[in-house]
Amino acid sequence: MEAEKLDPVAILESLGLNGPVHTTPVTGGLDAAIWKIERGTETYALRVLRPEQAPVAKREAAAMATAAAAGLPVPHVHATGSWQGRPATLLDWCAGRPMADELQSHPWRAWTLGVQMGRTQAAIHALPIPNAFPDVTPWRDLAGPNEPIRAWLDRIPPRGPALLHLDYHPLNVLADGARLSAVLDWANSRPGDPRADIARTVSILQFAPVPARPVGIAARGTIRLLQAGWRRGYERVAGPIGDLAPFYAWAGAMMERDLAPRVGHPGAAWLTEAHMDRIRGWTEQ
Secondary structure (H helix, E strand, O other), rough: OOOOOOHHHHHHOOOOOOOOOOEEEOOOOOOEEEEEEEEEEEEEEEEEOOHHHHHHHHHHHHHHHHHOOOOOOOOEEEEEEEOOOOOEEEEEEEEEEEEHHHHHHHHHHHHHHHHHHHHHHHHOOOOOOOOOOOOOOOOOHHHHHHHHHHHHHHHOOOOOOEEOOOOOOOOOOEOOOEEEHHHHHHHOOEEEOOHHHHHHHHHHHHHOOOOOOOEEEEEEEHHHHHHHHHHHHHHHHHHOOOOHHHHHHHHHHHHHHHHHOOOOOOHHHHOOHHHHHHHHHHHHO
């Protein structure tokens, strides 16, 4: 979303935050415009979505409120509303920086942060489904009409339903030094089998470079160590994960469907047809 076409001060006034503020645009991706808002000693994050994403904003707020009530590290929601039809949310500005950035400068923290990341995801899966959760596309449908994968999943005894994040990776998890400080971006959250969320995280660690550019040998080693710690932390809380093969196939198909329209986009120079072929090969395997 092009943040320069929006007026953050007017949006803040529509949410009830008046008076002089300092606004700084933050990279928000294709779906959201984000600003850092400073007013005196207070610091917030302003997140604005596209008009058709009103249900997404409602779902995010409900999921974060549920997580916060359980003591999990999520931003506090100060206000929600809309401006010119666009859903807007005013959140706490959380301490720390994306875990991907922390690992770039301190790769030796990969195991410690990975364990915390796994434990936190297991805690998310233990949360109740929010009562006010709006209707949402079922998790299986996110992979598209892939009948072999659906048939495979149908043969497996289900688990849950759990609260799934479905975008849980080191760009949406903040680290304050060696401490996991916040989980962001709950736009994909919905009820489902927790193994789907686990497989989704693995697929992102495998194929979406973190940070989003080509990853060298040393960085791949850091990601592997992070992933090993993440799995250890998850299983310490939730027990053995078990066979994920059908969920990996589902997660690969979901990633193909999600990324295909973005090939060639200026903000995703790393995403090429060769990269898509790697994802397809993993899914088919």
